[in-house]
Amino acid sequence: MDLRSRPWLVALVAGLLLVVVLPVTALALTHDGSTGTDHRPGTAVHGRGHGTGHGHGHRTEAQRAQHAQRMARLAEKHAVAMRRWADCLQAGRSDCERPLPPGLAKRR
Secondary structure, three states, X not given: OOHHHOHHHHHHHHHHHHHHHHHHHHHHHHOOOOOOOOOOOOOOOOOOOOOOOOOOOOOOHHHHHHHHHHHHHXXXXXXXXXXXXXXXXXXXXXXXXXXXXXXXXXXO
16 A cells, blocks of 8 residues: 555544644653552652742741731722822822732832
8 A cells, every 4th residue: 555645544644643642642751650649748749849848838827917917008008099099080180190009019
């Protein structure tokens, strides 16, 4: 059988390679073979962070309270700035500058 006389067969084989073989190969290469039952929280696993003990998301009560106070201060400061901006607009001024949200404002 001459493949040059049947281009549809070549296209079919190429399509099968792209649709079936490449994804299966990629999946096999990325699968590490673990069942997930031997993973303990806090142990470092490739691509899953550094485990526990590095302060990632584990705040103490004092840190939570400090964070809450800081967020309340930032929210109040932003609310005051938004009221000033609204008053400026209502006064018909053209030099009113809208304040940035607390997460986008420059840190001091």
